[in-house]
Amino acid sequence: MTAGRTALVTGAGSGIGAACVDRFLADGHRVVGVDLRAGRMAERARDLEAIVEIDVADADAVSAIDGVDGIDIVVQCAAIAGPIGPLTGTSPTDWDRAMAVNVSGVVNVMRATLPGMVGRGWGRVVNVASIAGKEGNAHQAAYSASKGAVIALTKSVAKELATTGVLVNAVAPTITNTPLLGPATQEMLDFMVSRVPMGRMCQPEEVAALVGWLCSDECSFSTGACFDITGGRATY
Numbered sequence: 001m002t003a004g005r006t007a008l009v010t011g012a013g014s015g016i017g018a019a020c021v022d023r024f025l026a027d028g029h030r031v032v033g034v035d036l037r038a039g040r041m042a043e044r045a046r047d048l049e050a051i052v053e054i055d056v057a058d059a060d061a062v063s064a065i066d067g068v069d070g071i072d073i074v075v076q077c078a079a080i081a082g083p084i085g086p087l088t089g090t091s092p093t094d095w096d097r098a099m100a101v102n103v104s105g106v107v108n109v110m111r112a113t114l115p116g117m118v119g120r121g122w123g124r125v126v127n128v129a130s131i132a133g134k135e136g137n138a139h140q141a142a143y144s145a146s147k148g149a150v151i152a153l154t155k156s157v158a159k160e161l162a163t164t165g166v167l168v169n170a171v172a173p174t175i176t177n178t179p180l181l182g183p184a185t186q187e188m189l190d191f192m193v194s195r196v197p198m199g200r201m202c203q204p205e206e207v208a209a210l211v212g213w214l215c216s217d218e219c220s221f222s223t224g225a226c227f228d229i230t231g232g233r234a235t236y
Contacts, residue, residue, distance in 0.1 A: 003029065005029050005030070005073050006030045006032065006067075006071055006073070007024045007029045007030070007031050007072065007215070008031075008068075008074050008075070008113065009024070009031060009033055009034065009077060010034045010035070010074075010075070010109060011035060011078035012033035012034055012041060013037055013038070013039075013041050014035075014040055015176070015179055015180060016077045016178060016207045017077035019208035020075050020077065020207075020212075021033055021044065021048070022208065023208040023211065023212045024073070024212070025047055027212060029073065031047070031049055032048065032050045032051075033050070034052045034056065035052075035078070036053065036054070036056075036078070037053065038051050050066065052065055055101070056078045056106075057100040057101050057105050057108070058108075059104075059108040062105075062111075062112050063108075063111070063112045068112045068113055069112075070116055071116060072120075073124045073125075073215045074113050074124070074125045075126045075128070076105070076126070079101060079102045080101050080102065080143075081180050081183050082094065082098030082142035083142055084140060084188075087141040090141060098142035098146050099142070099146055099149075102150065103149045106153060110157060110168075113125075114161070117164075117166045118161065121164065121165040122166070123166035123167070124166070124214065124219070125154075125168040125169070126169055126171060126211050126215060127153070127154045127170045128150075128170070128171055128207070129148075129150040129151045129172045129226060130144075130147040130173060131173065131228065131233060131234055133145075133146070133148040133149075133150060133151050133172060134226070135234075150170060151170050154168055154169065155170075158224030167222065167223040170225070170226040171211060171214070171226070171227045171228075172226050172229070173202050173207050173229045174192070174229070175189070175193060176201060176204060176207065177202070177203055177204065197232030197233065198231035198232055200231065202229060202230070202231060210227060214227070
């Protein structure tokens with residue numbers, strides 16, 4: 001694994017983001033933690049290069065992150081579940097907020113960090129999507145659509161940068177044991193787990209292990225890919 005790089009992790013205060021922070025620290029990287037609620041990272045302040053409290057949907061706030069042009073690795077975990085219920089009952093405001101965080105937030109961070117990576121000839125970006133972005137979850141139209149957009153966005157940007165030394169990939173976990181599940185009913189959780197052949201939720205550390213490899217020099221010929229981590233649910 002390549003050590004000594006600077007990684008920026010969004011949604012770093014909990015769930016997959018927090019697990020990725022732990023992974024990068026263990027691999028010897030410097031880590032900038034970005035979260036809407038900085039207090040979630042307070043106990044890690046001594047370990048982190050910086051703690052940044054912003055909404056990734058705010059492009060100006062993202063571009064103003066100190067040292068953003070020196071970031072080598074980006075992992076985008078910041079997301080919201082969005083409205084849960086029929087599409088016809090989803091308000092335009094709730095729909096737009098899900099797209100602003102889950103899609104525009106990913107765009108904002110890449111716009112701010114990619115020029116520096118390209119200039120140095122090395123970079124790694126991993127955008128956390130979801131199996132929902134490939135298959136669609138009933139009653140989660142906004143979330144599913146936003147994650148599908150993240151997958152397509154990842155593939156497009158990866159092709160743009162394929163000869164620059166900057167690799168851009170996505171990971172698509174199945175139901176994962178994170179706070180993002182908060183709005184889901186037990187019935188929904190049980191149904192989602194029932195669709196996983198391994199019969200359990202994914203754990204954040206399992207996603208972080210895959211992300212760690214994707215952000216290393218060992219990953220040298222994979223870009224524009226969406227790596228499923230679904231316990232057998234995704235078979236294509």
